Amino acid sequence: MNAQASETGSAISPGKGTLSVIIRTFKAAVTTLCRSKGHAEFGWQRNYYEHVVRNEDDLNSIREYIVCNPELWEREEYNTMQKRG
Numbered sequence: 001m002n003a004q005a006s007e008t009g010s011a012i013s014p015g016k017g018t019l020s021v022i023i024r025t026f027k028a029a030v031t032t033l034c035r036s037k038g039h040a041e042f043g044w045q046r047n048y049y050e051h052v053v054r055n056e057d058d059l060n061s062i063r064e065y066i067v068c069n070p071e072l073w074e075r076e077e078y079n080t081m082q083k084r085g
Contacts, residue, residue, distance in 0.1 A: 031044070
C-alpha cells in the first residue's frame, strides 16, 4: 500500500480534504440531523455540480440559479414530492 493509500484507507478513495470528501461529510451530517428530527424520508439529489467561478457574471448566474431553483423544482417532473393532479 502506498503512502496516500495508507492515509485515506484506499488507493482509489478521494483524499482527506478534497471537495468530494467535504461534500460527503456535510451530506452525512445533514442527513443524520434531518432523520433525527423525524424526517425519515429526507434524501439528497444524487451527485453535485462542480464549477469554478471565474468572474462576476459567472457568480451572478450561479446566484440566480440558487434563488430560482426551488421555484423550478416545484414544476420538475422528477420531483417525487410534487402533487399530482
